[in-house]
Amino acid sequence: MNRRLEAIAALVRNGKGLVDVGTDHGYLPAALAISGYGGRLYASDINEAPLMAAKRTAEANGVSNRISFLLCDGLSLCPPEEIDTIVIAGMGGDLIVKILDEAEWCLDARYQLILQPMTKAEVLRYWLVYNGFGIDCETLAEDGGHLYQIISARFGKEIRLNDAELFAGSRFFSADKDLYARHLRRLSARFEHALSAMKGRDEGPRAGLYREISTQLTELERQL
Ligand SMILES: C[S@@+](CC[C@H](N)C(=O)[O-])C[C@H]1O[C@@H](n2cnc3c(N)ncnc32)[C@H](O)[C@@H]1O
Numbered sequence: 001m002n003r004r005l006e007a008i009a010a011l012v013r014n015g016k017g018l019v020d021v022g023t024d025h026g027y028l029p030a031a032l033a034i035s036g037y038g039g040r041l042y043a044s045d046i047n048e049a050p051l052m053a054a055k056r057t058a059e060a061n062g063v064s065n066r067i068s069f070l071l072c073d074g075l076s077l078c079p080p081e082e083i084d085t086i087v088i089a090g091m092g093g094d095l096i097v098k099i100l101d102e103a104e105w106c107l108d109a110r111y112q113l114i115l116q117p118m119t120k121a122e123v124l125r126y127w128l129v130y131n132g133f134g135i136d137c138e139t140l141a142e143d144g145g146h147l148y149q150i151i152s153a154r155f156g157k158e159i160r161l162n163d164a165e166l167f168a169g170s171r172f173f174s175a176d177k178d179l180y181a182r183h184l185r186r187l188s189a190r191f192e193h194a195l196s197a198m199k200g201r202d203e204g205p206r207a208g209l210y211r212e213i214s215t216q217l218t219e220l221e222r223q224l
Contacts, residue, residue, distance in 0.1 A: 001027050004116065004148045007141035008089055011114050011152050015039050017083035021074060021099060022046070022091055026054025026067070033063035040082055044070035074099035075106065085112045089150075093120030097127040107131060109156040116150045122166040124151070129166075134159050138169040140179040147183050163212070164219035171223055184224045191217040 001009065005028050012018060012032060017040035020028045029041040043058075045051040051071050058064045070077040075086070086106060088096045096115055100106055106113065113133070117124045128135065134157025141148045149169060161170060168187050174180040191213055198210050 001031050003143040004141040004150075005031070005089070007139055007148070007150055008087060008114055008116055009035070011137075011139065011150065012037065012085060012087070013112070015084045015112075017042065018085040018087060019044060019070075019075065019078045019083050021078075021086065021088045022050075023054045024050040024090070026051075026057040028087065028089070029054070029067050030057045030061045030063055033058075033066040034061055039084070041067045042070055042078055042083065043067050044072055044075070044078060046071075046073050073102075075103035078103075080105045084110055085114065087114045089114070089116035090118060093117035093122070093124035096124050100127065100131075107133075107155050109154055111155065112136075113153045114150065115153065116148055118148075121149050121151075121169070125161060125166045125169070128153050129159060129161055132156060132158070135170070135173050137175055138173045139175040140183055142179060147179065147186065149183070162219060164216045164223065167216065168220060168223065181224060184220055188217060188220045188224065191220065 009028060009031055014037060018032065018037070019042040021044050023029060023043035023045050026043050029043045033041055043054045045054065048071060051069055055064070055069055058067050088099060096117055115124060133153045133155050136152045136154055138152070139150045141150060151169070168184055171180060195210065195213055195217065198206060
């Protein structure tokens with residue numbers, strides 16, 4: 001496994017069962033089975049080829065009997081009673097939202113959601129907050145020059161995030177303060193770049209957007 005998947009695995013608590021949605025190569029469920037995860041493991045993918053790859057990974061590691069393979073869209077074939085952990089990693093934040101939105105049963109405090117958006121983390125955090133999820137913790141994994149955001153969430157705890165925190169995550173939930181500071185610096189640089197590309201737009205039709213980005217940049221710098 002790479003560091004990103006290792007960081008995801010580190011958030012998994014031993015329990016009743018786990019589904020890895022969009023498993024692709026199936027490294028995560030295989031690694032969990034090998035490392036002694038005691039519950040049932042489900043690996044799902046919408047495409048047949050990745051699911052076949054996941055089956056090969058399980059076979060090669062002698063853990064086929066521990067994992068059930070589901071060819072389906074999102075959580076549609078996942079048995080809610082058999083699991084307590086849902087992992088959705090390596091997809092865009094908007095796709096993760098779509099998958100969660102289509103499985104209303106996951107709005108239940110018995111499920112720990114471990115989510116790793118590749119893009120649009122702010123869309124995912126907005127959906128979580130808006131739908132009554134609390135964020136237990138967030139962690140960042142550094143791999144190949146990228147910083148990956150990993151969110152552990154559970155239904156039933158009210159939290160508030162300002163706009164900058166929707167993009168960056170809140171420092172209160174962040175496990176590694178050094179990586180979090182680097183993550184904030186990278187985001188600030190992105191916002192600064194957007195502002196300089198919009199130079200002169202602090203008046204006129206784009207003024208609202210300009211002011212919004214400026215406010216978020218100020219908030220990110222305040223957090224830093
Ligand atoms: C980039 S891979 C991520 C693999 C793995 N989860 C990881 O983090 O390394 C994305 C996988 O999600 C699958 N996928 C995309 N949309 C999906 C959906 N709606 N339901 C289930 N799987 C999906 C793709 O077929 C692909 O195998």
